[in-house]
Amino acid sequence: QVQLVESGGGLVETGGSLRLSCAASGRTFTRYTMGWFRQAPGKEREFVASISAIGGSEYLADSVKGRFTISRDNDKNTLYLQMNSLKSEDSAVYYCAASNSVAVRTTKAAYAYWGQGTQVTVSS
Numbered sequence: 001q002v003q004l005v006e007s008g009g010g011l012v013e014t015g016g017s018l019r020l021s022c023a024a025s026g027r028t029f030t031r032y033t034m035g036w037f038r039q040a041p042g043k044e045r046e047f048v049a050s051i052s053a054i055g056g057s058e059y060l061a062d063s064v065k066g067r068f069t070i071s072r073d074n075d076k077n078t079l080y081l082q083m084n085s086l087k088s089e090d091s092a093v094y095y096c097a098a099s100n101s102v103a104v105r106t107t108k109a110a111y112a113y114w115g116q117g118t119q120v121t122v123s124s
Contacts, residue, residue: 002026002113004096009118016086016122022079022096022115029077030054033099035111036070036081038092038120045095049081050104059104064090088124093117 008020020036033053039045049060049070058070069082079096097111105111 002029002032002098004098004113004115006094006096006115006118009094009120011121011123012086014086014088014122014124017082017084018086018120020081020083020094020096020118020120022081024077024079024098029072030074031100032113033101033103033105034070034072034079035097035099035105036079037095037097037108037111038090039095039117040089040092043092045108047106047108048094050099050106051079052104053102057104059106061106083120086120086122088122091120091122093119 003025005023035050036048051058051070067085071080095117096115098113099105099111
Protein backbone atom coordinates (compact mmCIF):
# COMPACT_ATOMS: atom_id res chain seq x y z
CA GLN A 1 0.00 0.00 0.00
CA VAL A 2 0.98 3.67 -0.14
CA GLN A 3 1.11 6.29 2.60
CA LEU A 4 0.20 9.89 1.78
CA VAL A 5 1.05 13.09 3.64
CA GLU A 6 -0.28 16.47 2.51
CA SER A 7 1.31 19.84 3.21
CA GLY A 8 1.12 23.42 2.03
CA GLY A 9 -2.26 24.47 3.32
CA GLY A 10 -2.85 27.72 5.16
CA LEU A 11 -4.64 31.02 5.23
CA VAL A 12 -4.65 33.16 2.10
CA GLU A 13 -6.58 36.18 0.90
CA THR A 14 -9.06 36.06 -1.95
CA GLY A 15 -7.21 36.10 -5.25
CA GLY A 16 -4.08 34.61 -3.73
CA SER A 17 -2.25 31.37 -4.46
CA LEU A 18 -1.16 28.25 -2.64
CA ARG A 19 0.61 25.10 -3.70
CA LEU A 20 -0.30 21.88 -1.96
CA SER A 21 2.05 18.92 -1.91
CA CYS A 22 1.41 15.27 -1.21
CA ALA A 23 4.38 13.08 -0.38
CA ALA A 24 3.90 9.39 -1.08
CA SER A 25 5.80 6.49 0.44
CA GLY A 26 5.47 2.76 0.29
CA ARG A 27 4.74 1.08 -3.02
CA THR A 28 5.89 2.45 -6.37
CA PHE A 29 4.34 5.87 -6.90
CA THR A 30 3.92 5.38 -10.64
CA ARG A 31 1.49 2.50 -10.01
CA TYR A 32 -1.16 4.95 -8.91
CA THR A 33 -3.45 7.47 -10.44
CA MET A 34 -3.55 10.36 -7.97
CA GLY A 35 -6.28 12.75 -7.04
CA TRP A 36 -7.19 15.74 -4.92
CA PHE A 37 -10.50 16.05 -3.14
CA ARG A 38 -11.82 18.66 -0.75
CA GLN A 39 -14.41 18.84 1.99
CA ALA A 40 -15.94 21.98 3.42
CA PRO A 41 -17.79 21.97 6.76
CA GLY A 42 -21.21 20.37 6.41
CA LYS A 43 -20.61 19.29 2.82
CA GLU A 44 -19.72 16.09 1.05
CA ARG A 45 -16.15 15.42 0.03
CA GLU A 46 -15.87 16.47 -3.60
CA PHE A 47 -13.54 15.78 -6.48
CA VAL A 48 -11.05 18.50 -7.42
CA ALA A 49 -8.47 17.01 -9.78
CA SER A 50 -6.90 13.78 -10.96
CA ILE A 51 -3.74 12.85 -12.82
CA SER A 52 -3.03 9.48 -14.40
CA ALA A 53 -0.42 7.06 -13.11
CA ILE A 54 2.32 8.04 -15.55
CA GLY A 55 1.13 11.64 -15.72
CA GLY A 56 -0.07 11.86 -19.29
CA SER A 57 -3.66 12.79 -18.51
CA GLU A 58 -5.27 15.23 -16.10
CA TYR A 59 -8.84 16.10 -15.29
CA LEU A 60 -10.13 18.97 -13.18
CA ALA A 61 -13.53 19.79 -11.79
CA ASP A 62 -15.34 22.58 -13.61
CA SER A 63 -15.25 24.71 -10.48
CA VAL A 64 -11.45 24.90 -10.55
CA LYS A 65 -10.63 24.72 -14.27
CA GLY A 66 -8.46 27.62 -15.34
CA ARG A 67 -7.38 28.30 -11.74
CA PHE A 68 -5.91 25.04 -10.42
CA THR A 69 -3.25 22.79 -11.91
CA ILE A 70 -2.46 19.23 -10.89
CA SER A 71 0.98 17.76 -11.48
CA ARG A 72 3.23 15.03 -10.21
CA ASP A 73 6.96 14.45 -9.92
CA ASN A 74 7.45 10.72 -10.12
CA ASP A 75 11.15 11.03 -9.27
CA LYS A 76 10.23 12.73 -5.98
CA ASN A 77 7.11 10.63 -5.32
CA THR A 78 5.18 13.85 -4.90
CA LEU A 79 1.82 15.13 -6.11
CA TYR A 80 1.06 18.85 -6.37
CA LEU A 81 -1.95 21.10 -6.62
CA GLN A 82 -1.21 24.66 -7.68
CA MET A 83 -4.14 26.86 -6.73
CA ASN A 84 -4.41 30.37 -8.16
CA SER A 85 -7.10 33.05 -8.01
CA LEU A 86 -8.46 31.51 -4.85
CA LYS A 87 -12.03 32.23 -3.80
CA SER A 88 -13.74 31.93 -0.44
CA GLU A 89 -15.65 28.90 -1.72
CA ASP A 90 -12.32 27.08 -2.15
CA SER A 91 -11.95 26.96 1.64
CA ALA A 92 -11.93 23.32 2.72
CA VAL A 93 -9.78 20.50 3.94
CA TYR A 94 -7.91 19.17 0.92
CA TYR A 95 -7.15 15.48 0.67
CA CYS A 96 -4.68 13.64 -1.49
CA ALA A 97 -5.70 10.16 -2.64
CA ALA A 98 -4.27 7.24 -4.62
CA SER A 99 -6.15 4.93 -6.95
CA ASN A 100 -5.09 1.53 -8.28
CA SER A 101 -6.42 2.65 -11.66
CA VAL A 102 -3.99 3.83 -14.35
CA ALA A 103 -6.51 6.29 -15.79
CA VAL A 104 -7.92 9.43 -14.21
CA ARG A 105 -10.78 8.86 -11.81
CA THR A 106 -13.27 11.34 -10.37
CA THR A 107 -15.18 9.37 -7.75
CA LYS A 108 -14.20 8.80 -4.11
CA ALA A 109 -14.87 5.09 -4.42
CA ALA A 110 -12.10 4.73 -7.00
CA TYR A 111 -9.44 5.76 -4.48
CA ALA A 112 -8.18 3.22 -1.97
CA TYR A 113 -5.66 5.33 -0.07
CA TRP A 114 -6.10 8.74 1.53
CA GLY A 115 -4.01 11.29 3.36
CA GLN A 116 -5.05 13.08 6.53
CA GLY A 117 -5.81 16.36 4.79
CA THR A 118 -4.54 19.93 4.92
CA GLN A 119 -6.68 22.96 5.68
CA VAL A 120 -7.03 25.74 3.14
CA THR A 121 -8.79 28.90 4.27
CA VAL A 122 -9.45 31.76 1.87
CA SER A 123 -10.38 35.01 3.57
CA SER A 124 -12.63 37.49 1.82
